[in-house]
Amino acid sequence: MELRVFFYITVITALAGTHCVSSENSDTAGSSAITVSSDFDSGSIDTLWESKPDFLTGWPRHRKQKSSSDDQYYWFYFKLSNVAGKNITIQLDSLAGIYRGGPHLIYTAGTQPVYSYDQKNWQRIHDVQYNAKQHSLTFRNVFTEDTVWIAYAHPFSYTQGLELIHSVEGNQFLTIETLGKTPEQRDIHLLTVTDTTVPDAGKKIVFITTLQHAGEYCGGYVVEGLLRFLLSDDEKAAMARKTTVYKIIPMMNPDGIFHGITRFNGDLEDLNQEWDDDFTDMLHLPVEPEVACVKKWIREWKSTGKSIDLALDIHSQGQEGSMNLLHTPEGMLDDLTPHLDKYWPVKYIPMEFSGSLNDCLVKEFYIPSGTFEIPQSKIREEAYLTTDDYYTYGKGIALGITDYFLQGSGRWKQ
Numbered sequence: 001m002e003l004r005v006f007f008y009i010t011v012i013t014a015l016a017g018t019h020c021v022s023s024e025n026s027d028t029a030g031s032s033a034i035t036v037s038s039d040f041d042s043g044s045i046d047t048l049w050e051s052k053p054d055f056l057t058g059w060p061r062h063r064k065q066k067s068s069s070d071d072q073y074y075w076f077y078f079k080l081s082n083v084a085g086k087n088i089t090i091q092l093d094s095l096a097g098i099y100r101g102g103p104h105l106i107y108t109a110g111t112q113p114v115y116s117y118d119q120k121n122w123q124r125i126h127d128v129q130y131n132a133k134q135h136s137l138t139f140r141n142v143f144t145e146d147t148v149w150i151a152y153a154h155p156f157s158y159t160q161g162l163e164l165i166h167s168v169e170g171n172q173f174l175t176i177e178t179l180g181k182t183p184e185q186r187d188i189h190l191l192t193v194t195d196t197t198v199p200d201a202g203k204k205i206v207f208i209t210t211l212q213h214a215g216e217y218c219g220g221y222v223v224e225g226l227l228r229f230l231l232s233d234d235e236k237a238a239m240a241r242k243t244t245v246y247k248i249i250p251m252m253n254p255d256g257i258f259h260g261i262t263r264f265n266g267d268l269e270d271l272n273q274e275w276d277d278d279f280t281d282m283l284h285l286p287v288e289p290e291v292a293c294v295k296k297w298i299r300e301w302k303s304t305g306k307s308i309d310l311a312l313d314i315h316s317q318g319q320e321g322s323m324n325l326l327h328t329p330e331g332m333l334d335d336l337t338p339h340l341d342k343y344w345p346v347k348y349i350p351m352e353f354s355g356s357l358n359d360c361l362v363k364e365f366y367i368p369s370g371t372f373e374i375p376q377s378k379i380r381e382e383a384y385l386t387t388d389d390y391y392t393y394g395k396g397i398a399l400g401i402t403d404y405f406l407q408g409s410g411r412w413k414q
């Protein structure tokens with residue numbers, strides 16, 4: 001532990017016995033002191049306090065993976081009160097971790113956090129400085145309302161996910177199942193979208209998953225865009241429903257989402273390293289329940305002779321990336337990318353990750369599979385991404401897949 005960090009923790013512990021500290025304990029005490037909280041759905045900050053007037057300092061919460069030395073840290077989402085009219089500066093330190101055994105430095109000079117006065121409409125904070133040597137991000141903004149929520153990127157809370165599911169419940173083209181439960185007893189939902197007046201025989205089966213990794217919240221918006229388009233009156237949506245059965249898991253990691261944990265589930269495991277645990281990697285048993293229940297469903301689905309023709313798992317590189325990427329094993333689904341790229345920018349880069357859902361679907365179930373990595377910052381040098389962009393990506397996934405199956409056959413066969 002760095003000496004400076006130890007000093008902070010000692011001071012904080014002495015002052016308040018909690019990590020989110022109101023500046024009422026400091027020299028800036030008074031009716032206008034800024035207060036900090038993260039005790040809400042998807043909220044997270046380790047330590048943050050007003051160390052001098054209108055200047056807050058602290059660091060995000062680091063989490064160690066249960067089965068490795070990996071240290072994930074980048075997600076933060078907190079609420080400030082008593083900020084109206086103030087030019088607030090926030091400095092976050094300790095922005096360095098470990099991923100798959102190596103250094104993980106996801107913050108850059110282009111990292112622009114978001115803020116909202118209602119947790120729905122988000123704007124970027126543009127006045128940002130990143131100190132790469134200190135692993136420290138400093139950002140400033142004048143807030144017009146007294147309470148503001150600030151996050152690493154657009155949050156997609158567990159409640160938001162449930163509200164999405166409830167908002168489409170009862171739609172004639174949708175069925176909702178529960179495949180299993182998380183360690184904290186949250187449901188893993190499977191949504192099926194198709195036109196049931198058309199027999200499933202001859203339809204393509206497409207399996208879409210997202211939010212294995214909490215913190216990669218843009219995936220929630222992409223799936224929302226996909227789902228709302230597929231259930232819409234658009235004639236291309238009707239075509240998709242007639243020719244395709246969509247199987248969608250909108251939240252693979254509800255516990256991690258709810259607790260605002262970077263990457264891991266509530267058990268502090270990386271779900272996307274768990275998928276081989278019961279077929280090649282016998283060291284890590286038992287499989288996390290989120291993964292086990294989905295694998296059970298896939299096995300049962302396949303055992304009845306049904307296929308899955310295409311599987312896509314949606315992730316994010318955080319604000320580090322500057323392009324939407326589709327990763328697959330070499331030579332698989334490269335002919336899908338041009339169809340997707342007609343509707344939203346996607347670059348195909350063959351890449352495999354051991355233990356991932358993608359890896360498992362290909363090697364254990366022989367399903368053509370890919371992993372999307374979608375930035376939470378911007379594409380190339382264009383404007384910073386908004387939730388509307390993510391909705392457009394979701395619609396673009398459906399449109400591209402329909403074109404792919406209608407016009408292309410795919411070169412990789414089971």
Ligand SMILES: [Zn+2]
Pocket residue numbers: 213216272315316
């Ligand atoms: Zn991920």
